[in-house]
Amino acid sequence: MQQRSNIRFMxxxxxxxxxxxxxxxxxxxxxxLDVFRLNLIGKYLTYAFVALGLVLCWGYGGILxxxxxxFFGLGGYCMAMFLKLEASDPESTKIQSTPGIPDFMDWNQIxxxxxxxxPFRELPFALSAIVLLPTLFAFIIGVAMFKRRVGGVxxxxxxxxxxxxxxxxxxxxxxxxxxxxxxTDLRTLLGWDIRSDSAKVILYYVCSxxxxxxxxxxxxxxxxxxxxxxVAMRDREDRVRFSGYDVANFKIFVFCLSAMFSAIGGAMFxxxxxFMSPSFVGIVPSxxxxxxxxxxGRLSLLGAVYGTLLVNWAKTIFSETFPELWxxxxxGLFIAVVMAFPxxxxxxxxxxxxxKLPAWYSGRAIDSKAPIxxxxxxxETGQANALGSEENIGLSKSLTKPEAGITVVPRTDEKLEGxxxxx
Amino acid sequence: xxxxxxxxxxxxxxxxxxxxxxxxxxxxxxxxxxxxxxFGQMGVINMAHGEFMILGAYTTYLTSHIFETYLxxxxxxYFFVAMxxxxxxxxxxxxxxxxxxxxxxxxxxLDTLLATWGLSLILQQSYRTVFGxxxxxxxxPEWMMGSYAMTETIEVPINGIFVMVxxxxxxxxxxxxxxxxxxxxxxxxxxxxxxxxxxxxxxxxKVDRYTFGIGCGIxxxxxxxFTMIGSTGPTSGQxxxxxxxxxxxxxxxxxxxxxxxxxxxxxxxxxTLEFFLSxxxxxxxxxxxxVGILMLRPQGLFALKIxx
Numbered sequence: 001m002q003q004r005s006n007i008r009f010m011x012x013x014x015x016x017x018x019x020x021x022x023x024x025x026x027x028x029x030x031x032x033l034d035v036f037r038l039n040l041i042g043k044y045l046t047y048a049f050v051a052l053g054l055v056l057c058w059g060y061g062g063i064l065x066x067x068x069x070x071f072f073g074l075g076g077y078c079m080a081m082f083l084k085l086e087a088s089d090p091e092s093t094k095i096q097s098t099p100g101i102p103d104f105m106d107w108n109q110i111x112x113x114x115x116x117x118x119p120f121r122e123l124p125f126a127l128s129a130i131v132l133l134p135t136l137f138a139f140i141i142g143v144a145m146f147k148r149r150v151g152g153v154x155x156x157x158x159x160x161x162x163x164x165x166x167x168x169x170x171x172x173x174x175x176x177x178x179x180x181x182x183x184t185d186l187r188t189l190l191g192w193d194i195r196s197d198s199a200k201v202i203l204y205y206v207c208s209x210x211x212x213x214x215x216x217x218x219x220x221x222x223x224x225x226x227x228x229x230x231v232a233m234r235d236r237e238d239r240v241r242f243s244g245y246d247v248a249n250f251k252i253f254v255f256c257l258s259a260m261f262s263a264i265g266g267a268m269f270x271x272x273x274x275f276m277s278p279s280f281v282g283i284v285p286s287x288x289x290x291x292x293x294x295x296x297g298r299l300s301l302l303g304a305v306y307g308t309l310l311v312n313w314a315k316t317i318f319s320e321t322f323p324e325l326w327x328x329x330x331x332g333l334f335i336a337v338v339m340a341f342p343x344x345x346x347x348x349x350x351x352x353x354x355x356k357l358p359a360w361y362s363g364r365a366i367d368s369k370a371p372i373x374x375x376x377x378x379x380e381t382g383q384a385n386a387l388g389s390e391e392n393i394g395l396s397k398s399l400t401k402p403e404a405g406i407t408v409v410p411r412t413d414e415k416l417e418g419x420x421x422x423x
Numbered sequence: 424x425x426x427x428x429x430x431x432x433x434x435x436x437x438x439x440x441x442x443x444x445x446x447x448x449x450x451x452x453x454x455x456x457x458x459x460x461x462f463g464q465m466g467v468i469n470m471a472h473g474e475f476m477i478l479g480a481y482t483t484y485l486t487s488h489i490f491e492t493y494l495x496x497x498x499x500x501y502f503f504v505a506m507x508x509x510x511x512x513x514x515x516x517x518x519x520x521x522x523x524x525x526x527x528x529x530x531x532x533l534d535t536l537l538a539t540w541g542l543s544l545i546l547q548q549s550y551r552t553v554f555g556x557x558x559x560x561x562x563x564p565e566w567m568m569g570s571y572a573m574t575e576t577i578e579v580p581i582n583g584i585f586v587m588v589x590x591x592x593x594x595x596x597x598x599x600x601x602x603x604x605x606x607x608x609x610x611x612x613x614x615x616x617x618x619x620x621x622x623x624x625x626x627x628x629k630v631d632r633y634t635f636g637i638g639c640g641i642x643x644x645x646x647x648x649f650t651m652i653g654s655t656g657p658t659s660g661q662x663x664x665x666x667x668x669x670x671x672x673x674x675x676x677x678x679x680x681x682x683x684x685x686x687x688x689x690x691x692x693x694x695t696l697e698f699f700l701s702x703x704x705x706x707x708x709x710x711x712x713x714v715g716i717l718m719l720r721p722q723g724l725f726a727l728k729i730x731x
Contacts, residue, residue, distance in 0.1 A: 064533045144718040153468050153532045154721060157668045158714055164665045165710045172703030283665065287540055294537065327548035334541025338534045339527060 049265025051304035053258030059298035062234030067159030073281030075263025082126035108175030138259030142252035167282035182277025297346025444694030453645035461638035471543035473660025479509035479646025517639025558656035681725030
């Protein structure tokens with residue numbers, strides 16, 4: 001188990017990377033931008049939660065979900081329902097024919113709050129719903145799909161269909177969900193005005209902090225054996241299965257986790273932007289979220305944040321100046337990132353910028369070869385570790401005999417043909 | 424919900440809704456056939472399929488304008504010319520896309536999905552730039568307008584019948600092409616075993632290119648037929664793409680019969696439900712049923728028996 005000793009929770013580069021991101025997000029951006037732009041960056045950061053979930057789910061687990069918008073939306077709607085109920089107290093809605101219910105319900109001739117809206121009056125319930133409801137939904141989808149070994153493009157198509165169903169449902173049930181406009185006009189959180197400038201700054205910091213927690217959690221998963229198994233599963237699903245692991249459970253786990261991240265992002269979105277609508281749930285936004293992750297580099301956790309910021313910033317600039325060019329740019333980006341830079345910004349950074357950085361950046365020479373799962377060789381290392389480690393259950397140990405070298409045979413032929421993991 | 428209708432009325436309603444469903448069925452089949460060829464035979468996810476369909480629709484629109492302005496005498500027959508043109512334009516673009524993009528991505532189906540999505544965005548914006556954001560419609564020739572009264576209460580539109588006949592024609596054409604022609608045999612050989620097919624002298628690259636092209640060409644014909652029953656806008660294609668993919672997956676990716684059967688089931692249940700519920704709920708319930716069945720039977724309705 002020699003390789004194992006090289007793998008630490010974070011390599012020196014990663015520690016520096018996290019510090020760098022923290023400086024950018026917590027100091028440079030808030031100090032250099034006005035509140036409006038800061039709020040905008042905060043909105044972009046909420047998409048980074050989704051991109052981060054996709055790095056784990058797609059980059060590491062090999063499961064491409066085209067329905068992340070559903071979870072983003074569920075989280076956002078749970079938050080919006082709580083805020084809306086707070087905003088529609090009988091006092092401020094007394095001009096309605098039924099005071100005390102959200103305005104869009106009144107417009108749709110609904111005279112009573114539906115029973116499933118009722119619990120959202122309580123903040124603890126709303127907060128736990130934000131985390132649990134999308135996770136539970138992802139769990140149901142995951143169990144139904146992965147236990148039957150549905151994967152790859154089929155999974156992508158079905159999650160896409162679910163995103164479509166969700167949008168149609170939300171738009172169709174106008175009286176209960178606010179329809180196309182979504183849930184708007186959210187004002188306070190427990191009496192605290194979320195539309196004021198100071199609240200926007202505070203929410204920006206809350207959002208950044210939450211993002212860092214999610215990043216560190218992902219880093220932790222990547223460092224544990226779980227991360228290794230995910231990668232092994234992506235590359236050689238059958239081999240992992242034959243080693244005695246229940247592949248489906250790992251897939252369900254990582255899918256649920258990515259759903260949870262997306263939902264937290266959605267809730268932060270609602271808080272910062274002040275509304276939630278079906279336009280963040282459907283197929284188009286869901287696929288757009290995939291591109292944030294792909295631009296950053298589908299294997300890079302930090303890359304997901306940078307990719308999201310960059311694409312959204314470009315989107316804002318383009319739509320402000322040349323709106324008609326944006327779709328061309330976006331389409332070109334999809335094609336370019338798939339055909340020319342499958343590992344996104346992260347691989348460009350590794351290839352062109354890192355070698356030029358001073359020696360203190362890379363630390364000892366061995367470290368530059370060691371970072372897990374970023375290069376082709378380390379993917380193989382990760383796989384060997386996952387299958388050959390001593391903590392494996394007895395079956396795999398007796399079957400695979402790592403010391404005999406059976407599991408460590410590198411199968412680089414297919415890696416190279418696939419082209420994805422080759423820099 | 425049935426109390427307010429008499430028995431005879433109910434039968435008529437069911438019949439009329441059934442016929443509306445048949446028209447939807449025809450369009451779905453035409454779209455899904457192209458996709459079934461591309462996805463089922465090549466394993467490539469073409470997210471730009473809807474945009475190919477819209478390209479066919481815009482080609483038809485342009486042809487109808489040209490005939491209206493320069494050849495009014497031949498206007499009655501313009502549709503057949505338009506259909507052939509739609510096929511050719513889409514075929515050409517399909518071959519080009521395969522040559523420039525798809526052939527590099529054969530081993531990475533998920534990446535093909537993203538790349539073709541990018542293509543679809545570019546195509547959409549091109550349509551918007553060229554034809555404007557508003558929806559356009561074609562003028563139907565005289566003989567296609569109006570409807571045919573079967574009984575006093577039942578009327579069926581003639582353009583609907585035409586689209587159905589067309590579908591029948593194209594579907595049997597695809598069947599002969601895939602299962603009764605040398606080319607079809609080559610396609611199936613490449614699908615089953617690529618290296619072996621290459622070893623016996625089949626130019627697999629060329630087969631892929633033309634398969635993709637023909638799939639796109641059929642989408643063009645679907646778009647042409649689509650103009651008969653609805654108007655065309657830059658984003659119309661996107662509305663159908665999920666339905667079409669579900670049709671193909673639901674039917675079992677490699678089975679043409681399955682594709683047709685699932686298109687029938689989906690369109691009939693949707694149009695029947697549409698009468699009793701709101702349009703959106705009908706769609707939600709139909710899609711939910713399909714997704715539910717797919718979760719229970721992931722291989723689709725008609726799966727080829729192959730060893731995994």
